Each structure stands twice: as C-alpha cells, then as structure tokens.
Amino acid sequence: MFPPATKKQMQDMGWDGLDVILVTGDAYVDVPHMGAAVIANVLMDAGFRTGVIAQPDMDDGADIARLGEPELFWGVTGGCMDSMVANYTASGKKRKSDDLTAGGQNTRRPDRAVIAYTNLIRRHFKNTRPIVLGGMEASLRRISHYDFKTNKVRRSILFDAKADVLVYGMGEKTVTELARRLQNGQDFTDLRGICYAAAQKPEGFLELPSHARAAADKDAFVEMFAGFYKNTDPVKARGLCQLQDTRYLVCNPPQLPLIQQEIDRIHELGYRRRAHPVHAEQGKVRALDTIAFSIISHRGCYGECHFCAITALQGKTVISRSRPSILREAESLARHPDFKGVISDVGGPTANMYAIECRKKATHGACIRKRCLGDRVCPELAVDHGPQIRLLKDLRKISGIKHVFIGSGIRHDLILADSQNGQAYLEQIISHHVSGQLKIAPEHSENHLLALMGKPDIDITRQFIRRFRKTAQRLGRKYYLTGYFLAAYPGSTQKDMEAVKDFCTREMGFAPEQVQIFTPVPATVATLMYWTKKTWPGKNPLFVETDPRRKQAQKQILTPAARTAKPKKPQ
Numbered sequence: 001m002f003p004p005a006t007k008k009q010m011q012d013m014g015w016d017g018l019d020v021i022l023v024t025g026d027a028y029v030d031v032p033h034m035g036a037a038v039i040a041n042v043l044m045d046a047g048f049r050t051g052v053i054a055q056p057d058m059d060d061g062a063d064i065a066r067l068g069e070p071e072l073f074w075g076v077t078g079g080c081m082d083s084m085v086a087n088y089t090a091s092g093k094k095r096k097s098d099d100l101t102a103g104g105q106n107t108r109r110p111d112r113a114v115i116a117y118t119n120l121i122r123r124h125f126k127n128t129r130p131i132v133l134g135g136m137e138a139s140l141r142r143i144s145h146y147d148f149k150t151n152k153v154r155r156s157i158l159f160d161a162k163a164d165v166l167v168y169g170m171g172e173k174t175v176t177e178l179a180r181r182l183q184n185g186q187d188f189t190d191l192r193g194i195c196y197a198a199a200q201k202p203e204g205f206l207e208l209p210s211h212a213r214a215a216a217d218k219d220a221f222v223e224m225f226a227g228f229y230k231n232t233d234p235v236k237a238r239g240l241c242q243l244q245d246t247r248y249l250v251c252n253p254p255q256l257p258l259i260q261q262e263i264d265r266i267h268e269l270g271y272r273r274r275a276h277p278v279h280a281e282q283g284k285v286r287a288l289d290t291i292a293f294s295i296i297s298h299r300g301c302y303g304e305c306h307f308c309a310i311t312a313l314q315g316k317t318v319i320s321r322s323r324p325s326i327l328r329e330a331e332s333l334a335r336h337p338d339f340k341g342v343i344s345d346v347g348g349p350t351a352n353m354y355a356i357e358c359r360k361k362a363t364h365g366a367c368i369r370k371r372c373l374g375d376r377v378c379p380e381l382a383v384d385h386g387p388q389i390r391l392l393k394d395l396r397k398i399s400g401i402k403h404v405f406i407g408s409g410i411r412h413d414l415i416l417a418d419s420q421n422g423q424a425y426l427e428q429i430i431s432h433h434v435s436g437q438l439k440i441a442p443e444h445s446e447n448h449l450l451a452l453m454g455k456p457d458i459d460i461t462r463q464f465i466r467r468f469r470k471t472a473q474r475l476g477r478k479y480y481l482t483g484y485f486l487a488a489y490p491g492s493t494q495k496d497m498e499a500v501k502d503f504c505t506r507e508m509g510f511a512p513e514q515v516q517i518f519t520p521v522p523a524t525v526a527t528l529m530y531w532t533k534k535t536w537p538g539k540n541p542l543f544v545e546t547d548p549r550r551k552q553a554q555k556q557i558l559t560p561a562a563r564t565a566k567p568k569k570p571q
Helices: 009-011 035-045 082-089 113-124 134-141 157-161 173-184 213-216 216-229 261-269 323-335 387-394 410-415 420-434 447-453 460-476 496-506 523-530 548-555 559-563
Strands: 018-022 048-056 073-077 133-134 145-149 152-154 165-167 193-198 240-241 250-251 438-441 480-487 512-518
Touching: 018 035, 035 073, 035 157, 035 173, 035 216, 035 250, 035 261, 073 113, 073 134, 113 133, 113 134, 113 157, 133 134, 133 157, 133 173, 145 460, 152 213, 157 165, 157 496, 157 548, 165 173, 173 193, 173 261, 213 216, 213 240, 216 523, 250 447, 261 323, 261 559, 323 387, 387 420, 387 496, 410 420, 410 460, 420 460, 438 460, 447 523, 496 548, 512 548
Parallel strands: 018 048, 018 073, 073 133, 133 165, 438 480, 480 512
Antiparallel strands: 145 152, 165 193, 193 250, 240 250
C-alpha cells in the first residue's frame, strides 16, 4: 500500500497515529527515484508508521493538519530539486510548467519550500515534535551559501527555517537511526550525516569562517567553501562547525556509503510506480513518463564536474547494486499492469559508471589533490564495462521486456579508457540500447572552459566522435550523436560560444538543441567562481557574464534564434 496521505487511508491501515510525517514539494510518486518515496518506504520497512503530505496548501491549515501530529518527527523536503531552481529559469523568470506536479502547472511548490513548509508546520502546531530537513535543497544549503535569486550569501537553511535537525546526502541510514533514537529517547547529536545548532563548537571539529565573515568578504567565502569541499568524503572528512548568529552550525561527518546488500534492499521495497491516489483528480504527473519504468543501477559519481551538485548529495563514491537485484526489479516491472515492455533507463548519475570504482576509496577515501576523471582517467580507476555489458544482456532476455534503453548520460572518456571492453560496450549500446541518437555531454569545446568545468580535453571528444561513427557505420546503423552544452558558464564569452557553434557544425555535424544557461546552484565549484569571479582552486580573475540578456545571447548562438539576437554590449 501507499503510505497514507489522508486520515481515512491511515485508519484503513489500522493506524491510530503516525510516527513520522513527510512533507514534500513534489507530487508523491512512489518510485525509487524520488527521495520522499524512498524515505517513506525505508521507514515503513523499519517498522515506523509513516505518512506523507505532498505539496500542502500554504493558505489553509487544514491541509498540513490532516494527518495530525507525528509521534517522532516531521520530515521536510523541497523535493527532488532545489525549489528556487525548480521555480525559476537561469534568466530569473518564473517557470510555468512542472513535471513533478500533478497537472503539470507550476502552482503548488512555494519558493524556498523547505523554509515555507517548516513555517507552515509551526504556525499550526505550536511547540511541535522535532522538524527534520532533508533532500536536495537542505543538503546544498546546509552551510552559508551564495543564493542566485537574491545575489547574496545566505546563512544555513537550518537556521533560516528554524528547524531542529538537517539530514544531508542520501539519508536512508541516518533517518532510520534518528527515528530509533528519538523513539528510545536517546541523544542523536553524534549521528553521521546530520547538522544541528549548538551553543558551543564541538571539540576537534574544523571551524569554518563565520557566516558574517563569509557574507561580507569573498576571500573568507572561498576559505569557507574550501573547508566544506575538502570534507565531503565519509572516510576522511572532519566534522565542521560555523558560527551563524550567536550559535554554531554543527555538521557531523558524512554518513558512510551503503553496502551492496543495503542498496539492493532499498530498491526492492515494492514501489508502486504510480502517483499517490491523492493526486488522482489533479492530473497527470509527467515525470512518470520517464521514471516509472526505469532502473537505478548505482548511485554516486566520481566525475566531479564543477557545475554539478551530485557530489554534495550522493558523494564521490559509486555504490552499485548486485546484478541479481537489478534483474529481480526488471522482472517485477515486467509484471506491472502498466508496463508496456520498455525500460526507459538503466543507470545512475552516469550510466557507465556501474560497477566501476577505485578499490582504495573504501579504506583510504577519495583523493584530495587529484581526481578520478578530468583531463585524464586516473590509472588507479580500474575501468571495465564488462559487468554492465553482462547486465544489459541479461535484461534483454527477460520475458515481457521488448527494449532496454540507456537514458542516463554516459562518460565517453570512460569508454575510450577501457581497452578491454570499451569497444564492446559501445557496440552493445548502439545495437540495442539507444534509439537513433546517443547523448554525450561535452558541455563546451574550448579547453580553458573545459578545465574550469572539470571536464576532459576536447581531443577526447574528437576521438570518441571518430570511434562512434566508425562503429555505427560498421554495424550498419544510421545513428547520430547529440550533445549537451552550457552557455554563460563562468569564464565563457560570446567568442567562446561562437567556437562551440563552429565545433558542432564542423565536427559533430549538428546544431545542438539541448543548450542550457548556467544556473548557480549552492555547494558547487562553478557557483563559487560565479560569485567570486575568480578561478578555482587558484585566485586568478575570471570574466563572469551576469547580465540576463547577454547570457541568453550566448545560448542563442547555438540555436536558430541567434540570427535575430541583439544583445546589449556583447562581450
């Protein structure tokens, strides 16, 4: 059954009350891709009576109060995305549509949803049970951070929301243990993966520059970010603390990664692959078209792209599920009454990182001074696509499955780095797992920008283009490459975007359709560079385009609309 969302559903389950109530900024869709759904199922699997209130009415207290008050805590999340990113474009315009809202109109998620929902709860439940923040918005904004909407540094969202605890990262272990300790009346302040407010700084914790300093001085902000960024690995990280007002924000070290048996169990908890019945009259949740029948094979990403928030949420260590677990999930999809025979994706943040990870990380942690990927693939990373090849072959054999697609992005540099199985993997995905086009993410063509992005040299992309074309031709497939590109990234000028256009036309053979304007997201290196206008990790001055019209003009260079664009004072 779905976790209850109404009093009647709660009573139908034989519950006279709830231990935990989750409040989320997305429609409730019961799939393992949605944080609220995962936490709800994990808590119920652990024996906690859990209910959910999705996108509560901000003007009516009856909505937030419909399930009563929980015995242990309220869990509050803005949803799968930071609410300010979900609600506004890179140009600052309000988004009209929302694939994670029933009916598709962006009318249900408030700005700064985590703060708004916490205030809503406290408005209607005085001196209530603890409020625990979690999810993307809380994780990215857990320390003082640059806020794009206001163009200033805001303090920790834990303090702005006046919540009791913040769970950051992938919170299954942390939330379950927190619930147990609250149930037993035990202290929880030593839990990994949480932040809380304290009058004194803990002994042995690294003290970051105070919020007041970080907000007033960009050099102090850089120092703060460096301390934060270097302490995100669960094996090596120190606890952090930061003076926010008269109190300290205390960030305990990150939670240890799940072991394979734990991640297998989480993904086999019997998700319904549908929107909650409470949304039945509100319309379709469009996100279901792509995630209802896709499979998560692993989590985490060691790519460490500087514009990506995955590192701050899922971590740099890739944790892969076992092949039997994934096959069991696929067999359950084949039996689902709504399944039409197509698995839309098998992957994670990057599809072809499945079962590929540095063996040293488990005991020594991620390297501080070098990266797994970047201008080259680290020789310590044993790149082998063999396990994913075998997985995909087994998935194709399951009765009732017609097609298995890879919708997640792939790292083409990993394919080139795999001398044993890289070519075989490329042949597999061209032959069976893409439909007409293969998506890669060069992001740019100019090496000085790619270095600022943490992406590989453009010659790597050129090598892959040649490999792909030869392979597709030999296999008799009229397949094409398509790519993702970023405009107005820190350091990017209109001249740089003209170079990208020339590269796409001359070497990739297409006019790109998937071009995004860079959006500063908290807790990323790229946002640090955007705010400080300096390179990372150095301190060299950096051009940053901040004018919305000129940002749009950079994007339009790669689109047909560029012919009519008339930017003001182009760079």
